[in-house]
Amino acid sequence: MARWEPNARGRLEDAALDLFTERGFDKTTIAEIAQRAGLTERTFFRHFADKREVLFGGSALLRDLLTGAVAEAPADASPLDAVAAALEKAGSLLQERHPYARRRQAAIEANEELLERELVKLASLADALATALRSRGVAAPEASVAAETGIAIFRSAYPLWVAADDSTQLPDCIRAAFATLRGLTAPE
Amino acid sequence: MARWEPNARGRLEDAALDLFTERGFDKTTIAEIAQRAGLTERTFFRHFADKREVLFGGSALLRDLLTGAVAEAPADASPLDAVAAALEKAGSLLQERHPYARRRQAAIEANEELLERELVKLASLADALATALRSRGVAAPEASVAAETGIAIFRSAYPLWVAADDSTQLPDCIRAAFATLRGLTAPE
DNA sequence: AGCCTGATGTCAGTTCATGACATCGAAAGA
DNA sequence: TCTTTCGATGTCATGAACTGACATCAGGCT
Numbered sequence: 001m002a003r004w005e006p007n008a009r010g011r012l013e014d015a016a017l018d019l020f021t022e023r024g025f026d027k028t029t030i031a032e033i034a035q036r037a038g039l040t041e042r043t044f045f046r047h048f049a050d051k052r053e054v055l056f057g058g059s060a061l062l063r064d065l066l067t068g069a070v071a072e073a074p075a076d077a078s079p080l081d082a083v084a085a086a087l088e089k090a091g092s093l094l095q096e097r098h099p100y101a102r103r104r105q106a107a108i109e110a111n112e113e114l115l116e117r118e119l120v121k122l123a124s125l126a127d128a129l130a131t132a133l134r135s136r137g138v139a140a141p142e143a144s145v146a147a148e149t150g151i152a153i154f155r156s157a158y159p160l161w162v163a164a165d166d167s168t169q170l171p172d173c174i175r176a177a178f179a180t181l182r183g184l185t186a187p188e
Numbered sequence: 189m190a191r192w193e194p195n196a197r198g199r200l201e202d203a204a205l206d207l208f209t210e211r212g213f214d215k216t217t218i219a220e221i222a223q224r225a226g227l228t229e230r231t232f233f234r235h236f237a238d239k240r241e242v243l244f245g246g247s248a249l250l251r252d253l254l255t256g257a258v259a260e261a262p263a264d265a266s267p268l269d270a271v272a273a274a275l276e277k278a279g280s281l282l283q284e285r286h287p288y289a290r291r292r293q294a295a296i297e298a299n300e301e302l303l304e305r306e307l308v309k310l311a312s313l314a315d316a317l318a319t320a321l322r323s324r325g326v327a328a329p330e331a332s333v334a335a336e337t338g339i340a341i342f343r344s345a346y347p348l349w350v351a352a353d354d355s356t357q358l359p360d361c362i363r364a365a366f367a368t369l370r371g372l373t374a375p376e
Numbered sequence: 377a378g379c380c381t382g383a384t385g386t387c388a389g390t391t392c393a394t395g396a397c398a399t400c401g402a403a404a405g406a
Numbered sequence: 407t408c409t410t411t412c413g414a415t416g417t418c419a420t421g422a423a424c425t426g427a428c429a430t431c432a433g434g435c436t
Contacts, residue, residue, distance in 0.1 A: 003432045004384070029422065043384055045424065080372050112308075119307040120300075126343075141344070145368045148340035155314075156332045180333045184268050185373040191401040192415070217391065231415055233393065 271338035
C-alpha cells in the first residue's frame with residue numbers, strides 16, 4: 001500500500017483552480033490549497049516554484065509540441081508557414097480542453113500577477129519557436145520576427161476562442177488571424 | 189524650507205537600480221533601497237505598488253507617446269505604418285537614454301520576475317496601441333494584430349540595440365525589423 | 377535483516393506587502 | 407496672524423509568500 005495518495009501535483013492543481021475560481025487568486029492562501037489537496041504548504045512549494053506556477057504546469061508540454069511541429073514542417077515551408085502549422089497543431093490540443101481552458105483563463109484574467117506569468121510563458125514559447133526555426137536553417141533575425149509574430153497572432157486569436165461558444169475551433173481562429181496579418185502587410 | 193528632501197520617488201528609483209546592479213534584485217531588500225534613499229520601507233510602497241515596479245515608472249510616459257503618435261499619424265497611413273511611426277518615435281526617446289537603458293535592461297534580464305514585469309508593460313503597450321488604432325477607425329481584429337505585431341517587432345529590435353554600441357540607433361533597428369517582417373510575409 | 381531513497385511533514389526564519397494611526401511642515405483661508 | 411486642513415512621511419502590527427534545515431517512514435534493493 002502506498003504511503004501517500006498518488007498524484008499530489010494533480011490534486012494541488014485541481015484544488016488551486018477550484019479555490020481561485022471560488023474566491024479569487026488573492027484571497028486564496030497556499031495553506032488552503034494544500035489543505036484541500038490533503039498536503040502541507042511546504043509540499044506545495046516542492047511541486048511548484050511559486051503560487052502562480054500551479055496554473056502553468058502544461059506549458060512545457062505546449063512548448064515541446066510547438067518545437068516538434070516546427071521541426072517536422074515540410075522542408076519547403078516558409079518560416080511563417082512553419083510557425084502557423086505549429087500554432088494550429090497546438091490549437092488542436094487546446095481545443096480538446098475548451099472547458100478547462102475557459103476556467104483557467106477566467107482565473108488568469110481576473111488577476112494581474114497571473115496575467116504576468118501567462119505572458120512569460122508565451123514569451124518562452126516565442127523563444128522556443130525561434131530556436132526551432134534556427135534549427136531549420138532560418139537566419140536569426142527572421143526566426144525571431146517570425147516567432148514573435150506567431151505569438152502575436154496567438155495572442156490575438158486565443159481570447160476570441162476562449163470567449164466564443166463551444167463550436168468555435170481554435171485552429172480556425174488562428175488561421176483567421178494569420179489571414180488578417182497577411183492582409184495588413186500585403187502591398188496595397 | 190521643505191520638510192523633506194524633494195524627489196523621493198526619483199531617489200528610490202536611483203537607489204534601487206544601483207543596488208540591483210551591485211548585488212542583484214533578489215539580494216536587495218526594500219528596506220535597503222529605502223534606507224539608501226533616506227526613507228522607510230513603508231514609504232517605498234506608497235510610491236510603488238511592489239518591489240519590481242520601481243524599474244518601470246517610465247512606461248506610462250511611453251504609452252502616452254505611442255498612443256499620441258498613432259493618433260497623429262497621417263490619415264492615409266495604414267495601421268501598420270502608424271504603428272511603425274509610433275515605435276520609431278518611441279525609439280528616439282529611448283535613444284536619448286541609451287546608457288540608462290543598458291543598466292536597466294541588464295538588471296531586468298538577470299531576474300525572471302523583472303522579465304515578467306517587462307512583458308506585462310509591453311503587453312499593456314500593445315493594448316494601448318490597439319485602442320489608439322481603433323480610435324482611427326481601424327477594425328478591432330486588424331487593430332489587435334497590428335498592435336501585437338508592432339510589439340513583436342519591438343521585442344525583436346530592442347535587445348539588438350541594447351547590446352549594440354552607442355552609435356547604433358534604435359529607430360534604425362526598428363525599421364530593419366519591420367523590413368524583415370515585410371520580407372517574411374511578402375509573396376514569394 | 378539492514379540500508380537507502382524519495383516524497384512528505386515540521387519548524388523556524390526572512391522578506392514582501394498592507395492596514396491603521398501618528399506626525400508635522402506648508403499652504404490656504406478667516 | 408491664527409487656525410485649519412492637507413499631504414507626504416513615519417511607526418507599529420500583521421498576514422502571507424517563500425526558504426532552509428532536519429525529521430519521518432513505506433517501499434525497494436542487496
